[in-house]
Amino acid sequence: MRLKDLESKLQNVAGFDKPKIELEQYCTTPHLAARMLYTAHTVYDDIESKVVADFGCGCGILSIAANLLNSSYNLALEIDDDALQIAKENCSEFEVDVDFTLTDLISIPMDHLRNKVDTIVMNPPFGTKNNKGIDMIFLKKAIEAAKISVYSLHKSTTREHIRKKAKEWGVECEVLAEMKFDVPMMYKGHKKKSVDIEVDFIRFAKKSY
Amino acid sequence: MRLVAHNMLQCHVKGCNSNNFPLQLSNVEIEIQETDFNPMFLRNILPKLEWNALVKTALQINITTLPNVLPDTSTDDLDDEFLKMLHRVLLETHIQQGKMICPNCNHVYAIKDGIPNMLLNENET
């Protein structure tokens, strides 16, 4: 499948009915989702026939993209039941099999996910005033669980911090692309409808692999 | 939820740190949904699963076809019939409703419309 075709298929993924501000709910755009999964697949061969987990799956777009690129088994974790229902609906529209669990990633241990999941793809919450650092909690857990690699999006402003952490955790960290993420402004009082955030698309690789 | 996912779940109630896996299935409703057979994937996942937990869990939902000891997956002589049986158990058997009970603290996690609810109340974490 070509990148263009993947992106155009992903246009059909439904977004959130009523996004929740506290959970930073906005769907990863088809453009970003396609770029992420296409790169993981064609450059690193981390998707086809692999066990792929999606941390904080939201409306499920990354899991669907993985499935379209022939991942063999998909697990998607999400804290919000409303989001999961949308993700489930999306997956059945696309006729893809994804196992969902309603999970708070912050509190769940990785003991039995470790080494069973090959690749983790995620667009973690970037963290706001009230949940600062949540992106790093997601990342740490993902790195702990993945056998091969983690693909994630992070604010470009945090790049040096992330590099430092990756070194500390003993994983390779490669910024694959700088992208613009059009994040809808959901807060009251904002004049603009949306704002472009610069994000890094990063691959973290386990060194033993 | 399929048994592959179940093989990754444990109890995480505060203080429940041992004998908290695998969660015991109870009152389940099962649905079989057919999907493409991929022997290469089965060979990839088999050595990663916690086999004893899988066998134990399968028995709880009356699946008696799994051998107690996993055959050597490094050799290529796993026959097709065996792999097809595993395909049915691991990838086509969906647990739609039911409960998962922690063998240690008896905490109950519900499975509703195919989705296990692993969320805890604030006082449980």
Ligand SMILES: [Zn+2]
């Ligand atoms: Zn327990």
